[in-house]
Amino acid sequence: MTRAITATGLRKSFGDKVVLDGIDLDVEQGTTFSLLGPNGAGKTTVVRILSTLIGADGGAVRVAGHDLAREPAAVRAAIGVTGQFSAVDNLLTGEENLLLMADLQHLGRAAGQRRATELLQLFDLTESAGKMASTYSGGMRRRLDLAMTLVGDPRIIFLDEPTTGLDPRSRRTMWQTIRRLVAGGVTIFLTTQYLDEADELADRIAVLDHGKVVAVGTAAELKRGIPGGHISLQFTDTARLDAAARVLGAVTRDDDALTLQVPSDGSVLALRTLLDRLDRASVEIHGLSVHTPDLDDVFFALTAQKENVR
Numbered sequence: 001m002t003r004a005i006t007a008t009g010l011r012k013s014f015g016d017k018v019v020l021d022g023i024d025l026d027v028e029q030g031t032t033f034s035l036l037g038p039n040g041a042g043k044t045t046v047v048r049i050l051s052t053l054i055g056a057d058g059g060a061v062r063v064a065g066h067d068l069a070r071e072p073a074a075v076r077a078a079i080g081v082t083g084q085f086s087a088v089d090n091l092l093t094g095e096e097n098l099l100l101m102a103d104l105q106h107l108g109r110a111a112g113q114r115r116a117t118e119l120l121q122l123f124d125l126t127e128s129a130g131k132m133a134s135t136y137s138g139g140m141r142r143r144l145d146l147a148m149t150l151v152g153d154p155r156i157i158f159l160d161e162p163t164t165g166l167d168p169r170s171r172r173t174m175w176q177t178i179r180r181l182v183a184g185g186v187t188i189f190l191t192t193q194y195l196d197e198a199d200e201l202a203d204r205i206a207v208l209d210h211g212k213v214v215a216v217g218t219a220a221e222l223k224r225g226i227p228g229g230h231i232s233l234q235f236t237d238t239a240r241l242d243a244a245a246r247v248l249g250a251v252t253r254d255d256d257a258l259t260l261q262v263p264s265d266g267s268v269l270a271l272r273t274l275l276d277r278l279d280r281a282s283v284e285i286h287g288l289s290v291h292t293p294d295l296d297d298v299f300f301a302l303t304a305q306k307e308n309v310r
């Protein structure tokens with residue numbers, strides 16, 4: 001697999017505040033990579049460095065095959081960036097915003113117009129193309145913002161919290177757009193605070209906390225890597241609860257709710273073994289639920305409670 005982005009030992013401080021403390025990242029071409037982390041963990045700082053907006057204090061970075069320190073212009077030509085704050089000019093129409101972007105990228109009048117028309121269609125903005133951007137909803141503005149990023153047909157796109165503030169329907173539309181781009185071979189570097197978004201879109205996820213990558217892998221690998229899976233059993237009375245606790249040994253019990261929690265890897269085998277043991281001891285259960293760790297559990301297990309503002 002070809003690498004779209006590699007970063008090794010990336011470091012950045014603002015004054016005496018260490019924001020990135022030697023992080024490594026590795027993103028394959030044509031995939032979605034998500035950087036997760038609490039507020040202030042350093043996600044935007046990573047995006048700003050990888051997209052040449054600010055310099056790093058140390059480390060080596062290659063983007064689209066180019067050394068970031070030596071060939072920033074070549075990196076800039078290969079990437080698109082949409083930040084947390086919209087680049088849309090409110091005093092222009094949607095189409096004019098796209099044409100302005102095409103002009104800035106020296107696309108030429110005819111090619112620029114073609115690209116603008118194409119992107120307006122792709123982002124479902126054709127009908128509102130002639131309206132002032134100030135009249136657009138938040139979701140339309142986000143779509144226009146992303147369309148503007150795509151004018152130069154970048155192969156690597158940095159999306160810094162692209163769905164913050166969007167309603168559920170607009171988020172879904174943005175997710176579909178991102179999937180379509182990746183299907184077309186584009187690499188997406190996505191920062192988000194929404195765990196479901198990373199779970200839904202990312203091929204690989206890195207969790208950033210206090211300037212360090214504390215875990216990296218697929219969502220499934222991250223979930224397997226933390227404890228938290230358990231089977232919860234419910235009983236009709238304390239006698240049965242006591243009997244089950246004796247049979248099963250190391251359990252967490254909640255007498256008020258008449259439940260026991262048994263650690264489990266979530267496999268069918270673990271469930272069957274547990275039920276067999278209760279069966280053999282003739283202990284009847286009233287209800288049962290299996291809890292496998294989700295990305296929320298991963299996030300809470302891996303990131304510190306203390307806010308990342310130092």
Ligand SMILES: Nc1ncnc2c1ncn2[C@@H]1O[C@H](COP(=O)(O)OP(=O)(O)OP(=O)(O)O)[C@@H](O)[C@H]1O
Binds near residue numbers: 014045
């Ligand atoms: N230009 C700057 N000068 C000083 N400190 C900065 C600067 N930019 C970022 N920081 C600090 O660096 C840390 C990381 O900020 P960053 O914006 O990268 O975090 P983040 O993970 O993107 O957070 P959020 O999820 O809130 O956007 C924060 O403590 C922030 O205050």
